[in-house]
Amino acid sequence: MFKRVLLTALLSTFLxxxxxxxxxxxxxxxxxxTVDSIPQLKIKMTLAADKDGTTTLSFPDEAWGEQGLYNSLGKMQLLNVEGAVEKDADSSRIVLMHPKNVKxxxxxxxxKQDFDGDITTKEIYRPIINNDYxxxxxxxxxxxxxxxxDSDVMDILLDWTFLPExxxxxxxxxxxxxMQLLKAxxxxxxxxxxxxxxxFRVFHGDIAGNKISLATRGEWIPFTDEEVFKVLEETLTYQRNFWNDHSQxxxxxxxxxxxxxxxxxxxGTGLTNSFATSVSNxxxxxxxxxxxxxxxxxMHNWIGHTIKNDNEEEQYWFSEGFTEYYTFKNIAKNKINGLDGAFFIEELNRTIRDLYASSVVEAPNVEVNYDNFWTNYEYSKLPYWRGAIFGFYLDQKIQRISSGSKSLDDVMHQIYTDATGKDQKLTHDYFIGVMDTFWDNDFETVFQKHIEKGKxxxxxxxxxxxxxxxxxxxxxxxxxxxxTEDxxxxxNVVEDSQAWQAGVREGDKVFSRSVWQGQIDHEVELDLERDGEKLNITFYPVTKAAVPQLKSTPENVEKLGF
Known part of the structure; x- marks a missing residue:
């Protein structure tokens, strides 16, 4: 009887x-x-075999600016057949050699994690695997x-049942x-x-019948989980309302x-159905x-993702600059976290200062190319600053031209409609064509001057x-x-600058530094050495210039529509 009951139980478990x-x-x-006291993830993969006896898997050794990702690979083996496994880092392939005609x-x-100690900004895009998470x-x-x-579809099964309860x-x-079955x-x-x-702690919410969540961990110093989730909820609600898009x-x-x-x-990194962030605590x-x-x-869910650039860097003035402008506008219009029109003015002023202080302030758009954008800080920020100010300029001009009946919002909605309905990509000619219906004279001249030529x-x-x-x-x-490069x-030092007046000199050795890039209200702090003498120098990194700044007055806030 016992054996029969046990057999029945085992059969039930199997079924x-x-x-x-x-x-x-x-x-x-x-x-x-855990292998040799090192926490690891073991992944057992079941897939169709190539009939010729060689099945090749893709696994990049370099991705997202990270190199040597193969260092995170531990033991690898075929479990159901005799064979061999080879790593080909140069071509980002794992080659499985096995008998022919195996199905x-x-x-x-x-x-495994391939670095020791706490994570820093250098490691956040590498595999992180430890005893806690x-x-x-x-x-x-x-x-x-x-x-x-990338265009292929598969039924993919993710089985997490063997992780700790x-x-x-x-x-x-x-x-x-x-157990997650990702159909097609x-x-x-x-x-x-x-x-x-x-x-990880997970917080769930609902926007117009659609699920949203926040997954976080650790003991946060600057804010609570609830505060962050509220910001997320407000942000997604108002952005989806703006685009009239509750499809996700x-x-x-x-x-x-x-x-x-x-x-x-x-x-932050925008991903499928998600956004992954790493934040200093x-x-x-x-x-x-x-x-x-x-x-x-x-906001990139729409600008940059749904509305795609035809040529990435060439249209960064739009995908990054207009995203920046609508970031300020969305926050202020909807008073997210209590921020209002004064915040909009503050952010617009900061953007103006950053642009005017840039060494490439009037570089032509053609110089915002792949090499410059990804290797030079000034060029990497130029389309954000230039595009945001251009967006503000167009928004205000369209409102003036239409006596308040139209705004840049209408332009964005038209572009979004064409992107979703006609698969229209953002090109310069297309943008000029859309703007011509909102402008009272030759818009192409305006576009050429401020975007193409960079004035x-x-x-x-x-x-x-x-x-x-x-x-x-x-x-x-x-x-x-x-x-210096290192x-x-x-x-070198700019003579008569605040750095010069504070005592910074060419040739000084730097032992520690605290520099808030672009921030005029944070002191620069340097520990230097010159001729064997230790120097501690602080100064505000500012200079006077003919840079217009809006006053944060109730009248200005009202005139800007907040």
Whole structure:
């Protein structure tokens, strides 16, 4: 009797397991293991084998600015057949050699964290795996068949049941699901996702029947989980209302804290159904920075994602600059976290100062290319500043031309309609064509002058036309010196700058530094050495210039429509 009952129980368990593990084109079974005292993730992958006896998987050694990702790979082996595994880092391939005409392969590989100590901004895009949690992106977690293109679809099974019971599992496709079957999953979208697990806390909400969530961990110093989730909820609600787009059924934000002694730092990455952030956890970080981060990056769901650039860097004035402008506008219009028209003026003034202080302030748009944008700070920020100010200029002019019946919002809605209905990409000719219907003269000349040629908008004339109060001369950012390439010395100093007057000199050795790039209200702090003498120098990095700044008055706020 006992044997019969036991057999029945085992059979029931087997049938239950089969029911819980549906068929798929490819499956991943994820478990947590410790190898030589090092916490690792073990991933057992089941996939179709190539008939010729060589199955190749894609796994990049370089991605998102990170190199040497193969350092995170541990033990690898074929489980169901005899064979061999080879790593080909140069071509980002894992080659599985096995008998011919095998139908299925069961392949197991281990992932580990390849750096010691606390994470910093240098490691946030590398696999993070420790005893408390894991934090990985698709490309450094899941190998995929090399012959699968981004446009292909597959049924993908993610089996998390072998992780510790207490682990929270959360990712771009769902929350706290131990078994996830991604039916007809686009490979390109699967390859752009975030996967976290461990001691994460998850907060859930609902916007017009669609699920949103925030996954975070650690003990936050500058704010509470609830404050951050409220900002997320408000941001998504008002942005979706603006675009009249409540089509996204599921969306999540992940927040990973990291220690940082001086200053604040935060990064965000837009992914499939998700946005992954890493934020410095100290007193220098505040909830206001999260308001900006969420509003800018989540606006990219529409500007840059739905409305695609035809030529990435060439149209960054739009995808980054207009996103920046609508970040300020969305926050102020909807008073997110209590911010209002005074905030809009403050951010617009800061953007004007940053642009005017830039060494490439009037560089032609053609110079905002791949090489310059990704290697030079000034060029990387130029389309943000230039595009935001151009967006403000167009918004105000359209309102004047139409006597308040139209605004840049109508332009954006037209572009969005064409992007979703006609698959229209953002080109310069297309943008000029749309703007011609809102402009009272030749818009192409305006566009050529301020975007193509890079000439500054005459803000003094605009402020006068709008009868806005402003001051014509103000402080702008000037660091006043340049570091050596290794940032361990002073390469040169601008004579009579604040840095010069404070005592910074060419040739000084730098032992520590605190520089808030672009911030005129934060002192620069330097520990230097000259001729064996230790020097501690502080100064505000400012200089006077003919830079118009709006006054934060109730009259100005009202005239700007806030």
């Amino acid at each position: 239950f397991s089969c029911q819980q593990r549906p068929e798929s084109d490819i499956s991943y079974e994820i478990s947590s293991v 299925k392969l069961v392949f197991e590989y281990h992932l 894991f934090h990985l992106f698709s490309h450094n977690m899941f190998m995929i068949p090399e012959n699968a293109s 207490k682990y929270t599992v959360h990712n771009s496709f769902g929350s706290k699901e131990k 999953q686009n490979i390109g979208l699967f390859g752009s996702a975030i996967f976290v697990g461990g001691d 059924k599921y969306f999540t934000v992940t927040m990973q804290p990291f220690p940082q002694e001086n200053g604040s730092s935060f990064q 100290n007193d220098h970080t505040d909830i206001g920075q999260m308001v900006y981060l969420f509003n800018h990056e989540l 500054k908008v005459d803000l003094v004339a605009l402020f006068d036309e709008l009868k806005l109060e402003y001051s014509p001369e103000n402080d702008i950012y000037e660091l006043g010196f340049e570091f 940032r361990k010395g002073i390469a």
